Amino acid sequence: MYLGIDVSTQSISGVISDSEFAIVATASVSLATLGFGSPFVRNGDEVLAPSRMFAAALEKLLVALVEEEGVDLGEIEAVSGCGQQHGSVFWTKGAEGLLKNLDPNVALAAQLADAFALPLAPIWMDSSSTKWCRALEDHVGGPGPLANLTGSRAYERFTGNQIAKIVELRNPEFSVCERISLISSMIPSLLAGRYIGIDHSDASGMNLLDIKSKQWVPALLAGIAGRSTTGDVIKLLLGPPQVPYMPIGTISNYFVERFGFSPDCKLFPFTGDNPSTLAGLGISAPGDLAISLGTSDTAFAVVEAAHCRPSGGEGHVLVNPVDPSTFIVMLCFKNGSLAREAIRDKCCFPQTWDEFNKVLSQTPPGNLGYLGFFHPDPEITPPTAKPATHVFAPSSKRPITPSPHRVPEDPAVPHKVQVRAVVETHCLRLQHHARFLGVTSINRILVSGGASANDSILQVLANVFNVPVYLVDNPAISTNAAAYGGCLRAAHGLLCADKAEQIIERDGGVVLDEAELAKKSYVPYDPEIALKVVATPQPEYVRVYAGMLERFGSLEKISVELSQNERLW
Ligand SMILES: Nc1ncnc2c1ncn2[C@@H]1O[C@H](COP(=O)(O)OP(=O)(O)O)[C@@H](O)[C@H]1O
Numbered sequence: 001m002y003l004g005i006d007v008s009t010q011s012i013s014g015v016i017s018d019s020e021f022a023i024v025a026t027a028s029v030s031l032a033t034l035g036f037g038s039p040f041v042r043n044g045d046e047v048l049a050p051s052r053m054f055a056a057a058l059e060k061l062l063v064a065l066v067e068e069e070g071v072d073l074g075e076i077e078a079v080s081g082c083g084q085q086h087g088s089v090f091w092t093k094g095a096e097g098l099l100k101n102l103d104p105n106v107a108l109a110a111q112l113a114d115a116f117a118l119p120l121a122p123i124w125m126d127s128s129s130t131k132w133c134r135a136l137e138d139h140v141g142g143p144g145p146l147a148n149l150t151g152s153r154a155y156e157r158f159t160g161n162q163i164a165k166i167v168e169l170r171n172p173e174f175s176v177c178e179r180i181s182l183i184s185s186m187i188p189s190l191l192a193g194r195y196i197g198i199d200h201s202d203a204s205g206m207n208l209l210d211i212k213s214k215q216w217v218p219a220l221l222a223g224i225a226g227r228s229t230t231g232d233v234i235k236l237l238l239g240p241p242q243v244p245y246m247p248i249g250t251i252s253n254y255f256v257e258r259f260g261f262s263p264d265c266k267l268f269p270f271t272g273d274n275p276s277t278l279a280g281l282g283i284s285a286p287g288d289l290a291i292s293l294g295t296s297d298t299a300f301a302v303v304e305a306a307h308c309r310p311s312g313g314e315g316h317v318l319v320n321p322v323d324p325s326t327f328i329v330m331l332c333f334k335n336g337s338l339a340r341e342a343i344r345d346k347c348c349f350p351q352t353w354d355e356f357n358k359v360l361s362q363t364p365p366g367n368l369g370y371l372g373f374f375h376p377d378p379e380i381t382p383p384t385a386k387p388a389t390h391v392f393a394p395s396s397k398r399p400i401t402p403s404p405h406r407v408p409e410d411p412a413v414p415h416k417v418q419v420r421a422v423v424e425t426h427c428l429r430l431q432h433h434a435r436f437l438g439v440t441s442i443n444r445i446l447v448s449g450g451a452s453a454n455d456s457i458l459q460v461l462a463n464v465f466n467v468p469v470y471l472v473d474n475p476a477i478s479t480n481a482a483a484y485g486g487c488l489r490a491a492h493g494l495l496c497a498d499k500a501e502q503i504i505e506r507d508g509g510v511v512l513d514e515a516e517l518a519k520k521s522y523v524p525y526d527p528e529i530a531l532k533v534v535a536t537p538q539p540e541y542v543r544v545y546a547g548m549l550e551r552f553g554s555l556e557k558i559s560v561e562l563s564q565n566e567r568l569w
């Protein structure tokens with residue numbers, strides 16, 4: 001059996017599959033139930049999470065699999081998984097010693113009370129590093145050169161810029177740091193009982209990795225080091241980037257003794273949650289667009305290397321963790337589920353998704369000409385510096401709302417209009433910005449994430465994109481696509497390791513082309529077998545949305561300008 005684990009923004013999930021990838025068990029634990037309060041803390045533009053919470057989450061997940069699902073973890077042959085992207089973990093001096101000597105009789109998080117130089121570390125929602133973003137871009141000649149090298153212009157949540165900020169503002173804490181992990185490399189480090197490197201794919205979300213050579217870029221490491229440290233020190237703190245599909249060792253004694261894992265259970269690098277979802281949904285075909293409607297809304301697709309054209313504009317190019325001969329292109333919107341929830345809780349009674357859908361059905365597609373932008377958090381795509389809410393009446397280019405910061409209370413914007421506006425805007429922005437990904441034609445959309453359970457939202461998505469929307473026809477997978485990707489990647493890694501061994505035995509010390517090996521060993525899970533269509537385009541409404549796209553683009557620009565410049569109010 002394989003175990004896939006996903007540590008995302010609001011929960012940790014585990015999926016166990018058999019060797020044919022059929023689901024054996026699943027479990028999920030809300031991060032809000034672990035005794036750390038909310039899974040993240042907002043402090044102005046900073047958004048931070050307690051690193052120790054992720055250790056507590058791993059423990060609670062394994063307890064749930066054993067005690068509630070009755071799984072014998074001794075049957076797990078290999079483990080892989082993923083984490084919310086970009087979030088960092090700053091281990092303090094001596095922390096690896098703690099990992100190596102964990103006492104199986106004591107809970108994991110309790111033993112890591114002194115393990116972190118920064119008990120609270122930035123996660124992907126943090127937008128506080130703008131100054132360091134501009135400095136890094138300047139350091140290499142601007143956003144274009146940085147994007148051509150790393151796949152993205154400088155983004156606030158990208159870990160390199162967050163490290164630069166910590167080097168400058170938190171130097172006493174930084175100076176006692178012995179290792180920097182991403183959340184995705186922290187979890188396998190816990191499982192292995194030693195530090196595990198950051199995989200190529202999640203490393204592409206740091207503004208530090210050359211996505212073609214898959215090495216840290218010395219000039220960028222020096223750029224984030226500032227005056228108080230050096231690029232070489234940061235390189236040591238990050239450790240070498242990790243090949244995503246090669247084994248990293250076996251599980252540590254702590255997990256063998258405490259949870260009954262086999263000492264032979266193999267570990268493979270964890271990756272980012274979006275790349276892992278790509279693996280879980282089996283996205284490899286041209287024309288497939290994955291849309292994840294989790295805390296963030298993201299859209300991503302696979303592109304051939306030849307078509308990968310980072311330009312310093314929108315979106316990201318990431319290394320593909322299952323096929324290194326291709327890349328992933330991705331867009332991320334920060335105001336996804338939490339913005340929809342805010343409108344639901346304000347406009348719907350009872351505050352349920354069923355009621356939300358009922359209210360949505362009270363207005364026609366096109367919302368009688370109303371369009372609304374709801375950003376309780378500063379947005380990533382397109383970037384805004386402040387939270388803002390703007391609702392535009394039909395034909396108007398000036399928002400109705402009197403305050404840029406609050407969801408409008410104005411009776412001129414009925415609740416049902418706001419409900420439709422948040423859904424339509426979220427779908428229109430995906431369509432509008434997907435054009436910049438370089439994905440030439442989209443034939444179908446595969447959805448995942450919490451809101452993919454909502455057929456009414458998916459119907460709007462199908463009408464806006466004018467393509468059918470598919471869901472994996474198994475709720476255990478569709479609600480856990482990122483964790484399921486961990487099972488598939490663990491199997492892929494085992495195959496790569498076996499092939500590597502055969503080649504060495506057959507040919508003696510041949511130099512392995514690991515990328516070629518990965519491609520040959522990658523048998524994408526065949527999604528055709530298990531996919532179901534959940535929404536098909538309705539021609540009369542497709543026309544309505546096609547007619548709204550241009551206005552959407554110009555109103556989005558106005559909304560961004562207004563939110564940058566409060567004086568207008
Ligand atoms: N039926 C639904 N309709 C719309 N949104 C939903 C529905 N069910 C869950 N959600 C949203 O899904 C979000 C959680 O999604 P999930 O993918 O689990 O998040 P993450 O992976 O970021 O932790 C919640 O914030 C919730 O608002």
Ligand SMILES: O=C(CO)[C@@H](O)[C@H](O)COP(=O)(O)O
Pocket residue numbers: 008009010083084085086124157205272273274292294295296297298332
């Ligand atoms: O920042 C990004 C991607 O670049 C986010 O998509 C995070 O990876 C969080 O994912 P979810 O918890 O919303 O799935």
